[in-house]
Amino acid sequence: MDISVVIPLFNEEESLPELEAWIRRVMEEHNYSYEIIFVDDGSTDNSWKIVEDLKASNSHCRGIKFRRNYGKSAGLNEGFLATQGDVVITMDADLQDSPDEIPELYKMIVEEGFDIVSGWKKKRYDPITKTIPTKLYNWVTRKMSGLKLHDMNCGLKAYKSKVVKNIEVYGEMHRYIPVIAKWAGFTKIGEKVVQHQARKYGSTKFGMSRFINGPLDLASIMFVGKFGKRPMHFFGSLGLFVSFMGFAILSYLSICKLFFDQTGIAERPLFFLGMIALLLGVQLFIGGFLAELITRNAPERNSYKIEKRI
Secondary structure: OOEEEEEEEOOOOOOHHHHHHHHHHHHHHOOOOEEEEEEEOOOOOOHHHHHHHHHHHOOOEEEEEOOOOOOHHHHHHHHHHHOOOOEEEEOOOOOOEOHHHHHHHHHHHHOOOOOEEEEEOOOOOOOHHHHHHHHHHHHHHHHHHOOOOOOOOOOOEEEEHHHHOOOOOOOOHHHHHHHHHHHOOOOOEEEEEOOEOOOOOOOOOOOOOHHHHHHHHHHHHHHHHHHOOOHHHHHHHHHHHHHHHHHHHHHHHHHHHHHHOOOOHHHOHHHHHHHHHHHHHHHHHHHHHHHHHHHHHOOOOOOOOOOOOO
């Protein structure tokens, strides 16, 4: 199969028939073998009924329905597990992503050899309350990850099948899939300017929670990607630094006491700072050892992303 299109959705009953017809037209014009996987994230409207009707009229359609709303990351993760195509395309269900971009995205994966191609909505039709935070998050993510992408959170992306089969997306981490893929060893990541359209039906699912969840998930990805299999390198280094700081403070106070006969050293704030730093450093070391014990005995300790076996 050439292409799997994964579409997570939540309360998008008006847009689904138009989106399916648009995708079908593009696929038939280019003679692609394809499937469309709709993942209903606990919609409370008639979205699932629409998906069932689309399945009845188009055998290329498939559907996954969650019992309740889990979030876009969960929808993408389940959709990725179900894909059969050589190239996986993701897009939002609100008609703001254009299926006419699919042929060029497919070409960049198949002919130009990219692992991931991320869409860049250079000209957006979103309100300023959405565009300003998006620009800020993209800037921060570029600086932290080293990926030179303008629009990390664009729903329109293309992947080699092996990429989506080797990553796990949860929480709010769908915003940082290119970063997750990079840490999994897929480094050929490209970008394509794509058309962005104003929302035609329904209302945006943009929420204030992303201001908190987004940075926390990015920090988790960066930490796990770098120290997930060697936690002692993080906790041990931090413990050494803090312990050394505490040891230096207490050594200074001890010298003052022995050679300069200063009284009341134990009552000085600096003394308590040194004691706290020393104790905190020891605790960080213990935390590092415990993390090493957990990871070394975890079943996925030696589970690595292997591209080929001979």
